[in-house]
Amino acid sequence: MDPVVSLFALLQRLIQYPPPVGDALDEETRWRMEARAKYLEWEMLRLEQEVEQLSQKKMQHLQLLAVAVLLALVLVLWIIGWKSSPRREQNEEENHGANEEEVGDVAGNEDDSDGIDVVNGAALAENNDSDVENVVQEEDNDVDDRVGQDIMERIQWPAQDLQRGCGWVTDLMDNYTFYFAHVLSFSFYPVLHRAIGVGSAFEGWSPREQDVVYRVLVPMTPPRGHSFHLELDSARQRHVRNFRVRVQLECTCTGQQLGENMLCFLHHPEEELRSNQEPSLLDTLCTDSYLDVQKTARWFRQLVKTMWPAFPQSHNWHLTLLPSARSCQFKVTNGEESFRIETLFGVRRGDSAVFVSSQPREAYTLSTIWRESYTVAEAEFFKYIARQAPPDSLHLKCLQFFSCLVRGLSFTTYTMKTIVMHLLIAMPASSWRRGHLRERLTDIRDSLHICLQQKFLEHFIVGNRTFPQDINLPPDVKVGRTSNLFRHLAQRPAAHTQAMRDYRLLHKRFKRIALGEDN
Numbered sequence: 001m002d003p004v005v006s007l008f009a010l011l012q013r014l015i016q017y018p019p020p021v022g023d024a025l026d027e028e029t030r031w032r033m034e035a036r037a038k039y040l041e042w043e044m045l046r047l048e049q050e051v052e053q054l055s056q057k058k059m060q061h062l063q064l065l066a067v068a069v070l071l072a073l074v075l076v077l078w079i080i081g082w083k084s085s086p087r088r089e090q091n092e093e094e095n096h097g098a099n100e101e102e103v104g105d106v107a108g109n110e111d112d113s114d115g116i117d118v119v120n121g122a123a124l125a126e127n128n129d130s131d132v133e134n135v136v137q138e139e140d141n142d143v144d145d146r147v148g149q150d151i152m153e154r155i156q157w158p159a160q161d162l163q164r165g166c167g168w169v170t171d172l173m174d175n176y177t178f179y180f181a182h183v184l185s186f187s188f189y190p191v192l193h194r195a196i197g198v199g200s201a202f203e204g205w206s207p208r209e210q211d212v213v214y215r216v217l218v219p220m221t222p223p224r225g226h227s228f229h230l231e232l233d234s235a236r237q238r239h240v241r242n243f244r245v246r247v248q249l250e251c252t253c254t255g256q257q258l259g260e261n262m263l264c265f266l267h268h269p270e271e272e273l274r275s276n277q278e279p280s281l282l283d284t285l286c287t288d289s290y291l292d293v294q295k296t297a298r299w300f301r302q303l304v305k306t307m308w309p310a311f312p313q314s315h316n317w318h319l320t321l322l323p324s325a326r327s328c329q330f331k332v333t334n335g336e337e338s339f340r341i342e343t344l345f346g347v348r349r350g351d352s353a354v355f356v357s358s359q360p361r362e363a364y365t366l367s368t369i370w371r372e373s374y375t376v377a378e379a380e381f382f383k384y385i386a387r388q389a390p391p392d393s394l395h396l397k398c399l400q401f402f403s404c405l406v407r408g409l410s411f412t413t414y415t416m417k418t419i420v421m422h423l424l425i426a427m428p429a430s431s432w433r434r435g436h437l438r439e440r441l442t443d444i445r446d447s448l449h450i451c452l453q454q455k456f457l458e459h460f461i462v463g464n465r466t467f468p469q470d471i472n473l474p475p476d477v478k479v480g481r482t483s484n485l486f487r488h489l490a491q492r493p494a495a496h497t498q499a500m501r502d503y504r505l506l507h508k509r510f511k512r513i514a515l516g517e518d519n
Contacts, residue, residue: 190220198375207403241372245291353377
C-alpha cells in the first residue's frame with residue numbers, strides 16, 4: 001500500500017473515532033489511550049520503513065515531507081482530543097439515557113463501571129491499610145505517652161510559681177524605673193532603663209525549689225554631656241570576651257536639646273563647674289576614665305534603699321539588702337513568702353541583644369572589667385522557642401530535671417542549659433511532647449557523655465550559624481570563633497577524670513529516677 005494513502009486512512013480513523021474521554025480518567029480509559037498511542041507509534045514506524053523502501057528518488061523527499069506533516073497533524077489532533085476529553089465525557093454523563101446512542105453505550109458503561117469497581121475496591125483496600133497503620137501509630141503514641149506520664153510522675157518536681165514571681169518582680173522593678181527617671185533626670189549619673197528579666201526563672205525553669213533567684217539586667221546609657229565607648233580588653237585571655245566602658249565628655253555648648261542652665265564640662269572653667277553644677281560621671285562612678293562596676297553597684301544599692309519607702313510594696317513587705325560587690329542583691333519578705341532579686345547593670349552593644357554587664361566571670365575580676373553577656377539573647381531564644389513549640393512542650397521540664405540531677409556534681413546548670421539549647425535547635429519543636437519525653441531525656445544525657453569524652457562543648461551563641469536570625473547579634477559575635485565550655489577538661493586531666501566519675505553517678509541517678517531501673 002502507498003504510505004501516503006495509509007496515512008490518510010489512519011488520519012480518517014482518528015477523526016471518526018476520537019480517544020475515549022472522562023471527567024477523571026479511569027484506569028480503562030488510560031489503558032485505551034496508551035494502546036492507541038502504541039498503535040500510532042507502530043503505524044508510524046511501519047510507514048517510515050515503507051518510505052525508506054521506495055525506489056523512486058524523485059518522490060522520496062515529497063513523501064518524507066508528507067509523512068512529517070501528517071504525523072504532526074496526528075499528534076496535534078491527539079493532544080486536542082486528550083484535552084477536550086473531560087468536557088465531552090461530562091456532557092455524555094449529563095445526557096445519560098436521553099437517546100439511542102447512549103442506550104448503545106450501556107455495554108461500554110458496564111465495562112467502565114467494572115473497571116471503576118476494581119479501582120474503588122483497590123482504593124478501599126488501600127484506605128483500610130492506611131486505617132490499620134493509623135491505628136497502630138495511635139497505639140504506639142499512646143504507649144509513648146504513658147511512658148512519658150510515668151516518668152513525669154516519678155520525678156519530684158519543685159513546687160514553684162515562677163510566672164507569678166516574675167510578674168511581681170517586674171512590677172517592683174517598673175516602680176524603680178519610674179522613680180529613677182524622676183530622681184536622676186537632672187543628674188550626671190547613668191540613665192537607667194526598664195529592667196529586662198534574664199536567667200532561669202524568667203526563662204521558665206529553675207533548679208531551686210526554695211529561694212528562687214529572680215535576675216534582672218538594667219540597661220544603662222550615658223547621661224547628657226557624656227558618651228560611652230566599649231573597648232575590648234585584649235590583654236586578657238582570648239577565650240573570654242571582656243570589655244571596658246570608657247566614659248568621654250562631650251561638648252554641650254550648641255546642644256539645646258540637652259536642657260537649659262547646663263554648663264559644658266569641656267569649655268567652662270572648673271571653678272564655675274564646681275560651684276554651679278553637679279560633678280560629671282568621671283568624678284563619681286569612674287576609675288581612670290572607665291566606668292567602675294563596684295562603684296556603680298554601691299550607688300545603685302543606695303538608690304534601692306532610699307526609694308523603697310516610697311513604694312506601695314513597702315507597706316506589707318520588708319526589704320533586706322544582701323552583700324554583693326558587682327551587683328545589687330536584695331530580698332523582700334512579708335512573713336509568708338519572699339522574693340530574692342539580683343540586679344545586674346549593662347551597656348548594650350549597639351542595638352543588639354548582647355550587653356557588657358557587671359556579672360563576674362572569675363573570682364578576681366578588676367572593677368573596670370565588664371563581661372560580655374548573652375543572658376538577654378538567651379532569654380529571647382527561649383521566647384522564640386515558646387512561639388514555635390506546641391503548648392504541651394516539655395523542653396523546660398527536661399532542663400529543670402537535669403539542673404536538679406547535677407546538683408552536688410561538677411557539672412553546672414549552664415552546661416546542661418547549653419546542651420538543651422543545642423538540641424532545641426537541632427530537633428523539631430513538636431518532638432518535645434510527653435510522648436517523646438524518654439527519648440529527649442536520653443538525648444540530653446548522651447549529649448553530655450559525648451561532650452565529656454571529646455572534652456568539647458561548643459558555646460551556643462558565639463559563632464553559631466544556626467542561631468535564630470530574628471534575634472539581633474553583633475557581627476563579631478555571629479561569625480566569631482566559638483569557645484569551648486569544656487576547655488578546662490582538656491587542660492587539666494584531673495578535672496576530666498572527676499567529670500567522668502561524676503557522669504557515672506549522674507547515669508545511675510538517671511536510670512533510677514527517669515527510667516525506674518534499679519542500679
